[in-house]
Amino acid sequence: TASMLALGSLVLLQDPDAFARIAHDEAAAATFVEEALRYLTVVQLAFPRFAREDVEIAGVLIPKGDMVLCSLSGANRDAAFTPDGGRFDADRRASGHLAFGYGIHRCIGAELARMELRAAFPALVRRFPEMRLAVPAEELAFRKLSIVYGVESLPVRLRG
Incomplete structure (x- = not known):
């Protein structure tokens, strides 16, 4: 949740229209x-799995015993799953995503994280309506070796 708060804040700081909309519109915040x-899919890779038997997926043979990694971020941006999925659209009506995994391996804290994010983003933009990045976005450092994707820090100015 902390990484998503930072990354989502970065997106909001770069999209003044979305920043303004979510301040007072619960539906816009949820969207x-x-x-x-x-x-953003902060957990970008699902935990490794091992093929229990030979299986063919999309014409590729995965032999029994081979490790399989699923790119959750890749799946979430796949055009077959979400048209124009490689582009962020603050107004996109979600048709589902794999940010929390799927099925029996779905994150048990998914609904709590959603509730926290739906409360935090509107509260943040209402409390700090003049918030701006303190450094150019190109200077931000992103985690390179972490299970959870995110920024190392997000320096902001709270007043113009």
Whole structure:
């Protein structure tokens, strides 16, 4: 949740229209949260799995015993799953995503994270309506070796 708060805040700081909309519109905030979860996918790889038997998927043979990794971020941006999925759209009506995994391996805290994000983003933009990045976005450092994708820090100015 902490990484998603930072990454989602970065997106909001770069999209003044979305920043303004979610301050007072719960539906816009909920839509923004789902799109941020889909597009940013802070846990980008599912835990490794091992093929129990030879299986063919999309014409590729996966032999019994081979390790399989699923790119959740890749799946969330796949055009077959979400048209124009490689682009962030704060107004996109989510058709589902894999940010929390799927099925029996789905994150048990998914609904709590959603509730926290739907409350936090509107509160943040209402409390700090003049918030701006303190450094150019190109200077931000992103985690390179972490299970959870995110920024190392997000320096902001709270007043113009």
